[in-house]
Amino acid sequence: MPPKLVLGMNQHEKDVENFYSKGARRVVKEGENFKHFSEGFISFGYWEPGDTYVDAAKRLLRFFIDNSGIKKAGRILNVACGYGAESFAYFKKFRPGELIGIDITQAHVDYANWKAKELGVAKKVKFVHGDAVALDFPDASFSHILGIEGPAHFNTREKFFKSAGRVLKKKGELLLTDIILGEKFRKWNPVHQIVLRAGAKGWVVPIINGIKEKEYVKQLEGAGFEIVFLKRIGDKVFPGYAGHFTEEKRKENRKRMSFFAELGLTKIGRMLGYLYRKGFIEYIYVKARKK
Numbered sequence: 001m002p003p004k005l006v007l008g009m010n011q012h013e014k015d016v017e018n019f020y021s022k023g024a025r026r027v028v029k030e031g032e033n034f035k036h037f038s039e040g041f042i043s044f045g046y047w048e049p050g051d052t053y054v055d056a057a058k059r060l061l062r063f064f065i066d067n068s069g070i071k072k073a074g075r076i077l078n079v080a081c082g083y084g085a086e087s088f089a090y091f092k093k094f095r096p097g098e099l100i101g102i103d104i105t106q107a108h109v110d111y112a113n114w115k116a117k118e119l120g121v122a123k124k125v126k127f128v129h130g131d132a133v134a135l136d137f138p139d140a141s142f143s144h145i146l147g148i149e150g151p152a153h154f155n156t157r158e159k160f161f162k163s164a165g166r167v168l169k170k171k172g173e174l175l176l177t178d179i180i181l182g183e184k185f186r187k188w189n190p191v192h193q194i195v196l197r198a199g200a201k202g203w204v205v206p207i208i209n210g211i212k213e214k215e216y217v218k219q220l221e222g223a224g225f226e227i228v229f230l231k232r233i234g235d236k237v238f239p240g241y242a243g244h245f246t247e248e249k250r251k252e253n254r255k256r257m258s259f260f261a262e263l264g265l266t267k268i269g270r271m272l273g274y275l276y277r278k279g280f281i282e283y284i285y286v287k288a289r290k291k
């Protein structure tokens, strides 16, 4: 389905939506029902030996929830919620009065709203098409903001931190997984710069979001947050993700996508593994509290 664009959306957001809408064409509609190739997950996963992609994606979500320290939530905003797979798990576990998912890809939002109806939770779990950077919600209207792997795309991530700080209540919590630069990345090195620019272009990420942990923490603090924890889990994410593009998996993927899409996906996956081994990228799980 062609992407419906949010009024006033800029070129970057249109590009992100286009990027993810290509993947959304692999979601099959059978009558009134959708069928998703990976149970609605599109994260990189948290891998243990023998995992399939869906095992790893579920494991990442479980890791996120089990380590969140959240007992109960008042009202949750789920940023970059994708197809809503994580949203329904947050709703079940944290029993908020309401959960709103926001995503820039219309096809994701349509699927998630359909799924909410299927699960009988549509009164309390709603999905909106929009930009997480420009949050159109009143000040202090959420107890928690949660999200897996979206912020690297945001234009910019730092502006999103400020928006998140505005819509969170005092002592409200922001929990994210995110991709940042690794400690071995050298900004002054032209080869590293070429790699960064190529990676950012391929995954539709603003170059300005290419920061290391220290700067990440500084940006969160600058937006009025204190850090509760920051866990580096790249070793559980990138090698497993890169390694799962076996010949068998590639054959399976070719049934669902074009020759070039499959090649592109495999290349990105393997490239991530390489960049992590070189220390150029890191995957983090961060929890911050609004002061």
Ligand SMILES: C[S@@+](CC[C@H](N)C(=O)[O-])C[C@H]1O[C@@H](n2cnc3c(N)ncnc32)[C@H](O)[C@@H]1O
Binding pocket: 013, 016, 017, 020, 040, 041, 042, 043, 079, 080, 081, 082, 083, 085, 086, 102, 103, 104, 105, 108, 130, 131, 132, 133, 147, 148, 149, 150, 153, 154, 155
């Ligand atoms: C890697 S996917 C992760 C999706 C989901 N969290 C998951 O783990 O399955 C990144 C998601 O971020 C969304 N996204 C990117 N930029 C966004 C923005 N500015 N505002 C809201 N969502 C955005 C994309 O549409 C996509 O669904």
